[in-house]
Amino acid sequence: DAKTTQPPSMDCAEGRAANLPCNHSTISGNEYVYWYRQIHSQGPQYIIHGLKNNETNEMASLIITEDRKSSTLILPHATLRDTAVYYCIVLGNQFYFGTGTSLTVIP
């Protein structure tokens, strides 16, 4: 299963876009990139996933580079409720979560 690398922490001003990077240089051609987030004391929550093309839903956008070795999760207008740990996962046989990026949205 491909490993992912994320910065341990980031800050973002409220109302601004939050751009969370993820490196997955060993990703295979049929492995999806998933993003989850975990708000304190809750179970992880699904955000978005993609294979090759950029994806957008009501929560976020996912930008995957052409070589698929990295991706960026974009929260277009961050709110205080978006403060959470964000996990980037490459789905091989199982969902392996790393330590994620702790995003703090600042008022």
Next chain:
Amino acid sequence: GAGVSQSPSNKVTEKGKDVELRCDPISGHTALYWYRQSLGQGLEFLIYFQGNSAPDKSGLPSDRFSAERTGGSVSTLTIQRTQQEDSAVYLCASSWGPGWSGELFFGEGSRLTVL
């Protein structure tokens, strides 16, 4: 039920005792995962069940940990002779299984405290 259900939500036990944690996945989901999350840490994979296939136990930290899934539905994670380092939130998740490229659904977790 509508979601993944875990019980108990909180369990306090004494060192050396055995504990059982239960997970009731979403009906029809063939894939079931157990994770452990220690305070301030990320999710640690423990075990993965997929249908009738042999489970992937590669994440179990020691032979004190075991899990079973009866009838392809409910799963029980058993920790024997608990140690203080076993204190964590144990999370269960389920999904539709291989070929499914969508969401993994999580329960709210079972918080285990070993005194």
